[in-house]
Amino acid sequence: MQDLKISRRVFIGAAMYLVSAPIFASSLIKSNKLLKIETSGQFYSALELTVLTDVAEIMIPKTTTPGATDAHVVNILDGLMLTWAGAKTKLQFKTTIEQIQTLANDTHGTSYADLPLNLRQQLIEELDLAAFNNKQTTLSANYRRLKEMIFHIYYTSEQANPDFKLIPGSYHGNLSKQDLNKINSGFLI
Amino acid sequence: MKQGYDVIVVGSGMTGGWAAKEFCEKGFKTLVIERGRHLDHPSTEYKDMQAPWQLENRGLASEIYDEQGRYRMLKTKKKKLKTESIQFFADEKEYPYSYPEDRPFMWTRGYHLGGRSLTWARVSLRFGPKDFEANAKDGHGIPWPIGYDDLAPWYDYVETFAGISGNNDGLPDQPAGVYQKPWDMSCAEEFVSQNIAKNLKDRHMIIGRTANMTEPTEVQTNLGRTKCQARSYCERGCTFGGYFSALAATLPAAKNTGNLTIVTDAIASHIDYDEKTGKALGC
Numbered sequence: 087m088q089d090l091k092i093s094r095r096v097f098i099g100a101a102m103y104l105v106s107a108p109i110f111a112s113s114l115i116k117s118n119k120l121l122k123i124e125t126s127g128q129f130y131s132a133l134e135l136t137v138l139t140d141v142a143e144i145m146i147p148k149t150t151t152p153g154a155t156d157a158h159v160v161n162i163l164d165g166l167m168l169t170w171a172g173a174k175t176k177l178q179f180k181t182t183i184e185q186i187q188t189l190a191n192d193t194h195g196t197s198y199a200d201l202p203l204n205l206r207q208q209l210i211e212e213l214d215l216a217a218f219n220n221k222q223t224t225l226s227a228n229y230r231r232l233k234e235m236i237f238h239i240y241y242t243s244e245q246a247n248p249d250f251k252l253i254p255g256s257y258h259g260n261l262s263k264q265d266l267n268k269i270n271s272g273f274l275i
Numbered sequence: 276m277k278q279g280y281d282v283i284v285v286g287s288g289m290t291g292g293w294a295a296k297e298f299c300e301k302g303f304k305t306l307v308i309e310r311g312r313h314l315d316h317p318s319t320e321y322k323d324m325q326a327p328w329q330l331e332n333r334g335l336a337s338e339i340y341d342e343q344g345r346y347r348m349l350k351t352k353k354k355k356l357k358t359e360s361i362q363f364f365a366d367e368k369e370y371p372y373s374y375p376e377d378r379p380f381m382w383t384r385g386y387h388l389g390g391r392s393l394t395w396a397r398v399s400l401r402f403g404p405k406d407f408e409a410n411a412k413d414g415h416g417i418p419w420p421i422g423y424d425d426l427a428p429w430y431d432y433v434e435t436f437a438g439i440s441g442n443n444d445g446l447p448d449q450p451a452g453v454y455q456k457p458w459d460m461s462c463a464e465e466f467v468s469q470n471i472a473k474n475l476k477d478r479h480m481i482i483g484r485t486a487n488m489t490e491p492t493e494v495q496t497n498l499g500r501t502k503c504q505a506r507s508y509c510e511r512g513c514t515f516g517g518y519f520s521a522l523a524a525t526l527p528a529a530k531n532t533g534n535l536t537i538v539t540d541a542i543a544s545h546i547d548y549d550e551k552t553g554k555a556l557g558c
């Protein structure tokens with residue numbers, strides 16, 4: 087058992103550890119509507135965080151519901167890279183950012199962060215389509231994995247779950263719309 | 276000073292918990308030896324009171340486990356290792372076992388007080404009369420020395436204490452039991468069930484019989500158990516004691532008698548056996 091780096095007991099002892107989500111210093115670049123992250127995180131550089139934040143917000147934009155930035159998706163992701171990610175994932179996610187930068191340069195002759203919002207959106211939309219149409223490439227695998235993680239963090243965030251009830255108390259398998267409305271307005275049925 | 280016991284129970288899981296309860300309630304001084312760690316009920320290791328954003332690593336167990344080739348069985352079964360429940364499963368790299376190459380065996384274990392009663396899926400079905408007769412009829416295996424009628428009162432006994440929800444569906448292969456109110460089917464399940472009933476006379480889709488309480492009895496509430504809150508968080512451990520486990524039900528009942536002693540972090544390595552009496556002397 088010499089090779090076990092985390093013993094079961096140590097793991098359990100550390101189980102109360104929560105991923106911290108420091109708020110990064112940022113500024114909005116008005117000319118191209120980019121949220122520029124000013125400082126490095128625990129794992130990613132400021133530039134990588136800028137690209138990630140933008141990509142996550144394109145994937146899950148703020149509408150009438152919170153967006154990825156509201157849910158601090160990238161802040162959490164940065165922390166998870168130290169507490170959750172293995173070497174393969176660390177490399178995979180860093181590579182994805184590099185690949186997005188390369189795509190921007192190859193397609194538009196400029197860095198991702200300097201592109202106007204509509205071109206950044208178009209770039210990510212096209213990358214998304216290509217990644218799901220042809221799943222054989224490394225870029226596709228990297229991108230889909232990053233996207234899955236961004237959505238996982240979003241769906242497990244407090245901001246994305248304003249109606250979350252830890253203790254619903256009961257289960258109704260088959261409700262009419264009227265019954266559901268009643269329950270939502272506080273009635274017990 | 277050496278302390279003597281009338282009974283020693285090895286393991287505190289599903290079976291050990293019941294054995295401890297029964298012996299203690301009948302007045303026997305009972306020692307339970309458990310190889311794993313102690314857990315309270317409710318336990319600080321239960322994760323059922325954490326919202327998704329409060330779970331360690333948003334519910335994802337560290338990928339270091341993958342890199343070290345740990346929890347492979349659990350990973351094969353569950354696809355993802357989760358911080359909400361991994362603490363209740365034994366890692367075969369830490370606790371290896373062997374099997375013939377050509378007959379691999381997936382052994383899911385839980386080494387802690389309560390054993391697998393914490394992580395079982397709570398499906399609580401009786402054998403039917405046919406199950407006891409099948410061996411004799413088809414000539415496979417050894418015929419059962421007992422029949423359904425011998426066991427039926429014990430099913431009643433266990434179900435009454437454990438708290439099983441379900442429906443008496445009038446099916447001979449799924450005999451009626453002592454059930455609390457069944458859970459609702461969803462509208463989709465109702466639809467499928469009704470259509471099966473219409474079109475396939477010999478097929479039945481019924482609501483599960485599950486150890487998630489819907490109408491706790493006084494005995495159950497006196498043990499500190501409350502009805503299931505319908506969250507599907509059972510594998511995290513249940514603060515409400517909403518599902519049956521040794522930690523929530525049998526061990527507390529045994530403890531209440533004053534006859535129970537539990538020793539955790541202790542592996543029973545052998546059983547002392549008296550050839551003359553044909554009985555175990557200790558371990």
Ligand SMILES: Cc1cc2nc3c(=O)[nH]c(=O)nc-3n(C[C@H](O)[C@H](O)[C@H](O)COP(=O)(O)OP(=O)(O)OC[C@H]3O[C@@H](n4cnc5c(N)ncnc54)[C@H](O)[C@@H]3O)c2cc1C
Pocket residue numbers: 285286287288289290291308309310311383384385386387388389390391392394395396397398399400541542543544
């Ligand atoms: C994921 C999962 C889902 C399941 N779902 C269902 C279901 O829906 N319905 C159903 O009927 N069954 C289900 N089962 C099966 C059921 O949980 C087991 O059959 C049952 O728990 C077995 O009881 P047991 O007492 O033999 O073992 P356990 O409950 O595992 O208890 C054994 C205990 O003994 C301890 N121990 C072992 N060796 C020693 C030793 N040498 N010295 C001291 N202590 C020792 C262990 O640490 C453990 O605490 C499920 C099991 C699993 C893992």
Ligand code: SF4
Pocket residue numbers: 323487502503504505506507508509510512513514515516517518
């Ligand atoms: S038994 Fe019910 S209340 Fe307890 S964890 Fe399971 S679903 Fe939740």
